Amino acid sequence: MKQFIIFVQKEFFHIFRDRKSLLIIILMPIxxxxxxxxxxxxxxxxxxIVILDNSKDVATTEIIQRLEASRYFNVAxxxxxxxxxxxxxxxGTIRLAIVFQPGFRESLLHSNHAxxxxxxxxxxxxxxxxxxxxxxxxxxxxxxxxxxxxxTPYMITPQLRMLYNPQxxxxxxxxxxxxxxxxxxxxxxxxxxxxxREKEINxxxxxxVSPLKPLLFILSKAIPYMFLSLVNVSTILIVSVTLLEVPxxxxxxxLMAEALLFIAAAxxxxxxxxxxxxxxxxxxxxxxxxxxxxxxxLGGFMFPIESMPWPLRIASNLVPSKxxxxxxxxxxxxxxxxxxxxxxxxxxxxxxxxxxGISLSKFKIRLA
Amino acid sequence: xxxxxxxxxVKKYGxxxxxxxxxxxxxxxxxxxxxxxxxxxxxxxxTSLFRILTTLLLADSGTAMVDGFDVVKQYKNIRNRVGYMxxxxxxxxxxxxxxxxxxxxxxxNSSIKENYELIRDIYVQIxxxxxxxxxxxxxxxxxxxxxxxxxxxxxSVLFLDEPTTGxxxxxxxxxxxxxxxxKLQGISILVSTPYMDEAxxxxxxxxxxxxxxxxxxxxxxxxxxxxxxxxxxxxxxxxRLLNDLQQYNNTEKCYAFGEFHHLxxxxxxxxxxxxxxxxxxxxHHEIELKTxxxxxxxxxxxxxxxxxxxx
Amino acid sequence: xxxxxxxxDKLTKKFGDFIATNEISFExxxxxxxxxxxxxxxxxxxxxxxxxxxxxxxxxAATVAxxxxxxxxxxxxQNIGYMSQKFSLYEDLTVKxxxxxxxxxxGMNRQSIKEKTxxxxxxxxxxxxxxxxxxxxxxxxxxxxxxxxxxxxxxKVVFLDEPTGGxxxxxxxxxxxxxxxxxxxxxxxxxxxxxxxxxxYCNRVSIMVDxxxxxxxxxxxLKKIFTAASMDEVFLQFARGAKRGE
Numbered sequence: 001m002k003q004f005i006i007f008v009q010k011e012f013f014h015i016f017r018d019r020k021s022l023l024i025i026i027l028m029p030i031x032x033x034x035x036x037x038x039x040x041x042x043x044x045x046x047x048x049i050v051i052l053d054n055s056k057d058v059a060t061t062e063i064i065q066r067l068e069a070s071r072y073f074n075v076a077x078x079x080x081x082x083x084x085x086x087x088x089x090x091x092g093t094i095r096l097a098i099v100f101q102p103g104f105r106e107s108l109l110h111s112n113h114a115x116x117x118x119x120x121x122x123x124x125x126x127x128x129x130x131x132x133x134x135x136x137x138x139x140x141x142x143x144x145x146x147x148x149x150x151x152t153p154y155m156i157t158p159q160l161r162m163l164y165n166p167q168x169x170x171x172x173x174x175x176x177x178x179x180x181x182x183x184x185x186x187x188x189x190x191x192x193x194x195x196x197r198e199k200e201i202n203x204x205x206x207x208x209v210s211p212l213k214p215l216l217f218i219l220s221k222a223i224p225y226m227f228l229s230l231v232n233v234s235t236i237l238i239v240s241v242t243l244l245e246v247p248x249x250x251x252x253x254x255l256m257a258e259a260l261l262f263i264a265a266a267x268x269x270x271x272x273x274x275x276x277x278x279x280x281x282x283x284x285x286x287x288x289x290x291x292x293x294x295x296x297x298l299g300g301f302m303f304p305i306e307s308m309p310w311p312l313r314i315a316s317n318l319v320p321s322k323x324x325x326x327x328x329x330x331x332x333x334x335x336x337x338x339x340x341x342x343x344x345x346x347x348x349x350x351x352x353x354x355x356x357g358i359s360l361s362k363f364k365i366r367l368a
Numbered sequence: 369x370x371x372x373x374x375x376x377x378v379k380k381y382g383x384x385x386x387x388x389x390x391x392x393x394x395x396x397x398x399x400x401x402x403x404x405x406x407x408x409x410x411x412x413x414x415t416s417l418f419r420i421l422t423t424l425l426l427a428d429s430g431t432a433m434v435d436g437f438d439v440v441k442q443y444k445n446i447r448n449r450v451g452y453m454x455x456x457x458x459x460x461x462x463x464x465x466x467x468x469x470x471x472x473x474x475x476x477n478s479s480i481k482e483n484y485e486l487i488r489d490i491y492v493q494i495x496x497x498x499x500x501x502x503x504x505x506x507x508x509x510x511x512x513x514x515x516x517x518x519x520x521x522x523x524s525v526l527f528l529d530e531p532t533t534g535x536x537x538x539x540x541x542x543x544x545x546x547x548x549x550x551k552l553q554g555i556s557i558l559v560s561t562p563y564m565d566e567a568x569x570x571x572x573x574x575x576x577x578x579x580x581x582x583x584x585x586x587x588x589x590x591x592x593x594x595x596x597x598x599x600x601x602x603x604x605x606x607x608r609l610l611n612d613l614q615q616y617n618n619t620e621k622c623y624a625f626g627e628f629h630h631l632x633x634x635x636x637x638x639x640x641x642x643x644x645x646x647x648x649x650x651x652h653h654e655i656e657l658k659t660x661x662x663x664x665x666x667x668x669x670x671x672x673x674x675x676x677x678x679x
Numbered sequence: 680x681x682x683x684x685x686x687x688d689k690l691t692k693k694f695g696d697f698i699a700t701n702e703i704s705f706e707x708x709x710x711x712x713x714x715x716x717x718x719x720x721x722x723x724x725x726x727x728x729x730x731x732x733x734x735x736x737x738x739x740a741a742t743v744a745x746x747x748x749x750x751x752x753x754x755x756x757q758n759i760g761y762m763s764q765k766f767s768l769y770e771d772l773t774v775k776x777x778x779x780x781x782x783x784x785x786g787m788n789r790q791s792i793k794e795k796t797x798x799x800x801x802x803x804x805x806x807x808x809x810x811x812x813x814x815x816x817x818x819x820x821x822x823x824x825x826x827x828x829x830x831x832x833x834x835k836v837v838f839l840d841e842p843t844g845g846x847x848x849x850x851x852x853x854x855x856x857x858x859x860x861x862x863x864x865x866x867x868x869x870x871x872x873x874x875x876x877x878x879x880y881c882n883r884v885s886i887m888v889d890x891x892x893x894x895x896x897x898x899x900x901l902k903k904i905f906t907a908a909s910m911d912e913v914f915l916q917f918a919r920g921a922k923r924g925e
Contacts, residue, residue: 003475202455203458211447211475409846506719537918538915541915607859627898672849
């Protein structure tokens with residue numbers, strides 16, 4: 001027990017004396033959350049558009065007013081000839097151009113066939129799709145209002161309700177995502193680096209020659225970083241609740257317990273990495289490429305897994321973050337209880353035990 | 369019982385095609401309480417040997433016992449009773465002197481209090497700096513701290529792998545004085561070094577080169593095996609003197625050695641007069657010529673060139 | 680007397696309150712082998728860094744190869760070579776690639792690199808190994824190669840920082856033979872070492888203690904002055920009085 005206590009104490013000395021790294025570890029979650037929350041949002045706000053109105057009648061004026069009134073668009077300029085369109089897009093600040101054909105209202109009323117053209121800058125395809133969708137909706141709304149006056153008998157008006165996230169806040173999705181990312185980074189990367197550093201500075205040789213048991217060594221290395229990770233979970237939760245107004249709908253205790261389980265799995269992964277690497281640099285690379293990248297790509301919060309080709313869908317099942325992401329979303333956002341996430345929890349638990357087993361059995365009691 | 373017994377140890381590295389033999393059929397014994405030196409240049413196999421004995425590395429063949437335990441099967445027993453100081457001092461640079469010492473004491477199931485007597489003479493020299501981080505210590509002080517850490521659990525056998533490398537001459541001298549004191553405490557010590565002049569401070573030494581032991585004996589006996597006369601020559605122009613002596617037709621070997629050149633003749637019947645005539649003929653002046661007792665480095669050079677010839 | 684290649688006049692470097700080198704003054708002549716001795720932490724490394732143009736002095740004056748250490752550091756770097764035990768060659772490049780790389784850094788042209796490489800490899804008995812990776816060479820060969828590379832561009836001075844640590848006694852002497860040959864060609868050698876027998880091979884030796892140069896003379900004179908049998912004893916007399924560590 002004495003061995004264990006002094007070892008953990010030593011690890012904390014390392015952590016607290018490396019001020020810069022400690023600061024990064026503590027601040028990273030906050031920076032990430034703020035980055036995702038305010039800068040990298042998927043919502044479109046105040047997109048610059050240009051308008052080429054060849055008709056200039058009541059209908060087009062009304063539509064333009066509606067576009068401008070919405071919080072999505074901001075009319076940057078009115079163009080007069082077709083040729084200006086390209087120059088406008090070339091500035092790079094224009095997302096969308098709306099072109100009304102001559103005699104717009106006339107054709108709308110008489111031939112029921114008015115033409116409006118939406119031209120989007122599709123260098124960023126996601127934004128382009130969103131922007132054109134928003135614009136089409138506004139134009140369609142106008143048409144509906146117009147028709148209401150004329151009383152069309154057959155009309156389907158779907159009513160949409162956004163469950164759990166009525167305001168369609170991106171935060172509901174990325175808070176669990178960032179949590180998965182930060183925990184993988186801190187737990188796995190820091191643990192593996194901490195062990196490999198002992199190899200680099202030669203202290204590993206002396207520790208191996210000492211009567212210290214491998215399990216004790218691994219535990220003493222893991223516990224300080226599990227503790228740090230829990231601190232991170234707490235900061236993320238506090239920042240999300242206060243700053244982003246993302247509620248914790250489910251049980252906090254369950255949330256923390258699930259986080260601890262995920263941390264254990266991540267730490268075991270870190271141990272596995274440290275078994276196969278001899279330099280901090282390789283450990284870092286392996287953690288980034290081998291853990292962070294799959295978390296980002298296959299974790300489910302950046303790109304929807306359902307729309308991936310089947311090999312990737314299968315591969316995503318091997319990524320612990322995917323399961324953690326589902327659990328946290330269910331518990332935190334949907335407010336579900338343990339009975340609804342026990343399957344995912346079991347998968348995570350199995351993974352943690354499996355990784356820990358491997359790293360323990362593969363732990364090198366000698367140098368080569 | 370011997371502290372260390374090694375029989376036919378072989379260690380190879382690398383894939384089959386480019387295999388390097390680090391240790392080639394090494395056998396020797398170290399008696400209890402002995403100060404035993406393993407002397408040879410970098411790459412001779414010293415570190416591999418120490419790692420095998422400290423159970424960190426498995427030999428390809430051969431057996432080794434430390435303190436009566438087999439290094440493979442009973443490695444746990446060995447890990448409880450040896451002290452080990454690896455090549456580059458293994459200390460935590462961001463921990464203070466005292467924190468390092470306490471950490472290693474606890475890891476080896478001991479405490480500073482328990483064995484303070486053993487390290488006192490060494491520790492008092494660094495105690496004034498006990499709150500300083502190990503990374504901020506001088507080379508000599510790091511070396512002393514590393515030794516304290518290796519000793520703090522009172523090991524029965526102490527392995528020191530190149531403890532004096534990169535340390536200045538003064539610290540080296542002090543270090544060897546510490547080892548002598550430890551020997552009196554009954555601890556067997558195996559120490560490796562590339563510095564030939566440190567051989568004389570050991571009870572027995574093994575001269576090792578390219579994974580092979582060239583000679584193993586007390587320093588005195590090794591130098592006595594050198595049967596030829598060793599001449600020491602100097603003149604006003606040392607570099608020209610070296611070239612000229614190497615051209616001399618009775619020269620078996622001539623090399624620089626400190627302020628003199630050491631010279632071994634093919635035919636020992638010739639001597640001072642003949643060399644003198646040769647050098648005066650080449651107009652050397654301020655010539656000094658005398659016979660000297662060969663030392664370990666001379667013997668090492670002799671043995672090295674012999675084994676090079678055999679290859 | 681031949682030309683002065685290194686001159687230092689009250690050269691001082693302070694780090695805060697700490698005086699790493701304290702008013703050191705000396706001159707080194709062309710083709711001289713100058714031993715720069717001192718215990719760990721005596722200030723050797725700081726001094727060498729100032730001479731190599733890597734560190735600005737706090738006060739005092741110094742020139743290397745005729746260039747000022749304050750204002751002409753780029754010129755100095757063109758005219759010196761440097762080799763240390765810790766850093767010398769790229770382990771994962773071949774012998775030839777290392778030579779080409781270092782020669783290229785000093786702006787040598789392709790043709791002269793090619794011609795000189797052949798001669799160098801022959802001299803070092805490496806003629807059959809131009810394409811061997813440096814890491815698979817024995818340590819002694821590496822050190823000899825590293826030295827030859829450091830003087831490949833015929834610098835006026837070469838700084839050697841403990842060049843022979845851990846090398847076997849035969850190779851150590853072969854190494855010193857290379858040093859002598861370079862000195863005969865007029866290259867000034869500025870060398871630090873922990874082997875006191877190597878101090879005897881130097882034309883002149885300085886001993887630094889706690890940032891100051893306490894003795895400077897030929898090995899022979901030093902032994903006479905301090906009534907010592909060897910340089911080892913001379914060195915110990917000084918270094919034992921040293922107060923500070925690294």
